[in-house]
Amino acid sequence: MKMATYSVLSGSVALITLQNPPVNALSEAVRTGITDAVQRTLKDPQVTSVVICGQNGRFCGGADIREFAGPMSGPPLVPMIHALEAMEKPVVAAIEGLALGGGLELALGCHYRIAHSQALLGLPEVTLGLLPAAGGSQRLPRLIGLPAALDLITTGRHISASEALKLGIVDQVTDDNALKMAVEFARSVVGQPLGPRRLSTRPCHSPPDVDSVLDQALAQVWQRGRGALAPVACVGALRAAATLPYAQGMEKERELMATLFNSGQARALQYAFFSQRVVGKWQPSGARWDNSTTRTIRKAAVIGLGTMGRGIVVALALAGVSVVAVESQEKQLAAARQMVPEMLQRGAGRRGLDTPPGVISFSSGLEDVSEVELVIEAVFEDMALKRRIFSRLATVCRPGTVLCSNTSGLDIDQLAEATQNPALVVGMHFFAPAHVMKLLEVVCGPRSSPEAVATAMVLGKRMGKVSVAVGNCPGFVGNRMLKPYMEQANFLLEEGATPQQVDEALEGFGFPMGVFRMSDLSGLDVGWRVRKEAGLTEQGVEPTRMRQGQRYSPLPDQMCEGGRLGQKTGRGWYRYDGPGGRVARSDPWVQNFLETYRARHGLVPRRIATEEILERCLYALTNEGFNILQDGVAAGPEDIDVIYVFGYGWPRHRGGPMFHAGQVGLARVLEKLEHYQHSHPDVPHLKPSSLLRRLVAAGSPPVQKWREFISKDRVHSQL
Numbered sequence: 001m002k003m004a005t006y007s008v009l010s011g012s013v014a015l016i017t018l019q020n021p022p023v024n025a026l027s028e029a030v031r032t033g034i035t036d037a038v039q040r041t042l043k044d045p046q047v048t049s050v051v052i053c054g055q056n057g058r059f060c061g062g063a064d065i066r067e068f069a070g071p072m073s074g075p076p077l078v079p080m081i082h083a084l085e086a087m088e089k090p091v092v093a094a095i096e097g098l099a100l101g102g103g104l105e106l107a108l109g110c111h112y113r114i115a116h117s118q119a120l121l122g123l124p125e126v127t128l129g130l131l132p133a134a135g136g137s138q139r140l141p142r143l144i145g146l147p148a149a150l151d152l153i154t155t156g157r158h159i160s161a162s163e164a165l166k167l168g169i170v171d172q173v174t175d176d177n178a179l180k181m182a183v184e185f186a187r188s189v190v191g192q193p194l195g196p197r198r199l200s201t202r203p204c205h206s207p208p209d210v211d212s213v214l215d216q217a218l219a220q221v222w223q224r225g226r227g228a229l230a231p232v233a234c235v236g237a238l239r240a241a242a243t244l245p246y247a248q249g250m251e252k253e254r255e256l257m258a259t260l261f262n263s264g265q266a267r268a269l270q271y272a273f274f275s276q277r278v279v280g281k282w283q284p285s286g287a288r289w290d291n292s293t294t295r296t297i298r299k300a301a302v303i304g305l306g307t308m309g310r311g312i313v314v315a316l317a318l319a320g321v322s323v324v325a326v327e328s329q330e331k332q333l334a335a336a337r338q339m340v341p342e343m344l345q346r347g348a349g350r351r352g353l354d355t356p357p358g359v360i361s362f363s364s365g366l367e368d369v370s371e372v373e374l375v376i377e378a379v380f381e382d383m384a385l386k387r388r389i390f391s392r393l394a395t396v397c398r399p400g401t402v403l404c405s406n407t408s409g410l411d412i413d414q415l416a417e418a419t420q421n422p423a424l425v426v427g428m429h430f431f432a433p434a435h436v437m438k439l440l441e442v443v444c445g446p447r448s449s450p451e452a453v454a455t456a457m458v459l460g461k462r463m464g465k466v467s468v469a470v471g472n473c474p475g476f477v478g479n480r481m482l483k484p485y486m487e488q489a490n491f492l493l494e495e496g497a498t499p500q501q502v503d504e505a506l507e508g509f510g511f512p513m514g515v516f517r518m519s520d521l522s523g524l525d526v527g528w529r530v531r532k533e534a535g536l537t538e539q540g541v542e543p544t545r546m547r548q549g550q551r552y553s554p555l556p557d558q559m560c561e562g563g564r565l566g567q568k569t570g571r572g573w574y575r576y577d578g579p580g581g582r583v584a585r586s587d588p589w590v591q592n593f594l595e596t597y598r599a600r601h602g603l604v605p606r607r608i609a610t611e612e613i614l615e616r617c618l619y620a621l622t623n624e625g626f627n628i629l630q631d632g633v634a635a636g637p638e639d640i641d642v643i644y645v646f647g648y649g650w651p652r653h654r655g656g657p658m659f660h661a662g663q664v665g666l667a668r669v670l671e672k673l674e675h676y677q678h679s680h681p682d683v684p685h686l687k688p689s690s691l692l693r694r695l696v697a698a699g700s701p702p703v704q705k706w707r708e709f710i711s712k713d714r715v716h717s718q719l
């Protein structure tokens with residue numbers, strides 16, 4: 001039952017308990033319960049103080065985000081919190097577990113706050129495209145000062161109880177029972193003046209250079225936010241707190257919230273929040289998050305200690321897994337021996353740990369992995385080499401060892417064939433740097449067992465990753481969609497665009513880096529190797545700009561042939577100060593190279609508008625997403641969107657490519673794809689996906705309904 005209960009302890013302390021599992025969100029019923037309880041408290045002369053707590057050791061996770069999708073009903077938060085603050089009996093918040101968003105705002109309306117040492121506090125509204133609009137943007141700076149409030153509100157970060165104590169957000173922290181302590185505390189403060197405890201009546205202590213502090217904060221959120229509106233509005237609300245009386249500040253808070261609340265960005269960010277939870281409930285090919293048995297992994301091995309392998313070793317060790325790190329090349333092994341402990345120490349430091357929890361041993365031979373429970377192979381993208389390793393592992397490892405490959409796109413089933421027990425083989429596709437990036441694609445081969453999939457998913461979560469289960473196909477989800485996106489970018493160069501122009505369009509959309517800057521960073525040879533393996537770089541068989549009857553751009557291959565591999569060689573689509581340089585400058589050589597190329601192929605350059613760059617790159621990518629959904633390689637649009645937000649820099653405030661298509665309008669995306677396909681009939685990726693056509697024909701249902709549509713569609717097509 002969702003509500004807030006009222007009881008009286010020992011005749012004098014009123015206890016209001018929020019009850020809305022799992023996080024006691026402030027739903028309509030809970031707000032109604034609190035409002036009623038406040039009235040009862042006011043009326044009961046025996047009650048001399050009040051304690052507010054949450055059921056099951058969790059104070060409150062904030063406003064009920066699910067209610068944001070519908071019309072607002074029930075008692076609003078602002079007057080409810082005001083009524084608590086205005087009470088003439090001391091009100092104490094007993095903060096156990098978490099006090100986030102509206103939950104912390106509720107606590108700030110209380111006169112005192114007692115927290116358990118393990119509690120997390122924060123105002124994460126900005127991450128949902130909102131601001132703390134239940135008075136939080138006005139009360140917090142009055143409590144802890146403007147600079148600290150700017151930090152907490154514009155980042156939305158969660159802080160520990162001890163940090164909250166240092167900042168002055170909570171009055172006491174305990175390792176014992178916070179509720180019991182809050183009740184004792186409430187009794188002890190009866191009769192003390194409450195005026196100074198009402199944050200709304202306090203002045204906001206701002207630094208003397210308040211304008212420059214606010215302007216600096218604004219510049220920072222612009223730079224960090226890549227077009228996100230909420231952080232800017234948060235600074236606006238804090239400017240109001242610092243410069244206006246409380247009542248006017250509240251009015252500004254309300255106005256800013258109204259603008260944000262109905263923005264596409266808030267909808268996108270709330271969709272992103274729920275998408276992350278949806279993908280946590282994966283259920284591909286018989287495996288299910290809630291009923292698959294998993295193996296607890298205590299000891300694992302990583303084979304291959306290049307950049308990816310080293311990152312994976314560190315991620316495992318930080319998750320408390322002991323690792324055997326194997327590398328056959330002496331030089332690479334020596335480099336890993338030196339680099340891994342340093343990376344580990346830094347990672348442990350970031351997590352506030354003195355020593356990393358997992359133990360690492362290095363080896364040059366596969367025989368040392370015989371005792372591990374799981375292996376992650378992270379060698380070169382070379383199928384023959386990987387198959388040799390898998391076949392060897394199958395004989396070296398004890399029966400039942402889960403065998404994973406960190407391939408970014410090769411066929412998991414072919415690897416599984418090289419072992420005696422294909423059911424134990426899954427893909428674990430990490431993103432570079434593997435100990436930092438949050439995304440993990442867990443690739444389920446047609447023969448992977450539910451247990452092996454579940455083990456990889458749970459291990460990913462333990463490593464702090466957002467694990468997304470995907471099907472087995474070339475490139476899986478992320479890289480399969482990246483191909484048409486990059487292809488369009490290359491075609492645009494052929495037609496007259498410059499790398500800077502394409503990158504600026506994509507960065508203006510919100511990507512941290514455009515496609516060419518990104519390519520320079522990761523190395524042009526990565527894709528070159530894949531194209532070579534696929535036989536695409538061979539010349540002479542077909543016209544230079546055609547492969548297998550389809551348009552092909554050899555531009556990136558020619559760059560690689562000329563030794564321009566990106567940042568590592570100091571030259572790529574841009575030039576850098578030297579090998580390893582990071583500052584990209586436009587390079588006249590590239591301009592000249594493109595002009596010569598166009599002249600050689602009789603291509604007349606034209607001015608290409610930003611709109612066309614974005615539409616061709618983004619809709620080609622999204623179109624492939626529809627094909628992926630149709631093929632069942634991703635379970636739903638949420639999976640694709642989570643992959644793009646966490647692994648490919650898609651701006652979170654735009655939800656993800658599939659959500660974005662829904663916001664643009666599926667009919668418009670279809671129309672644009674048809675238009676571009678008409679002008680480029682030899683580009684297969686511009687041919688609209690038949691799923692997109694069917695969705696449009698069905699009236700373009702909202703993205704949340706696509707899963708259901710696809711499964712009905714699938715049943716229908718099987719009849």
Ligand SMILES: CC/C=C\C/C=C/C(=O)SCCNC(=O)CCNC(=O)[C@H](O)C(C)(C)COP(=O)(O)OP(=O)(O)OC[C@H]1O[C@@H](n2cnc3c(N)ncnc32)[C@H](O)[C@@H]1OP(=O)(O)O
Pocket residue numbers: 022023025061062063064065066077078098100101102103124125128130131132133134274277278
């Ligand atoms: C006029 C005034 C208006 C507004 C002011 C106030 C605005 C707000 O308060 S906005 C909300 C601010 N709060 C948050 O952003 C917290 C969001 N939640 C989380 O970060 C996490 O869920 C958690 C840290 C609270 C708990 O994490 P964890 O233990 O890992 O659990 P899950 O994330 O899997 O969540 C479990 C379950 O709860 C649902 N849920 C969580 N928070 C909310 C919420 N605030 N409202 C509604 N539902 C929430 C979450 O979706 C999961 O549901 P399912 O099990 O169905 O997937």
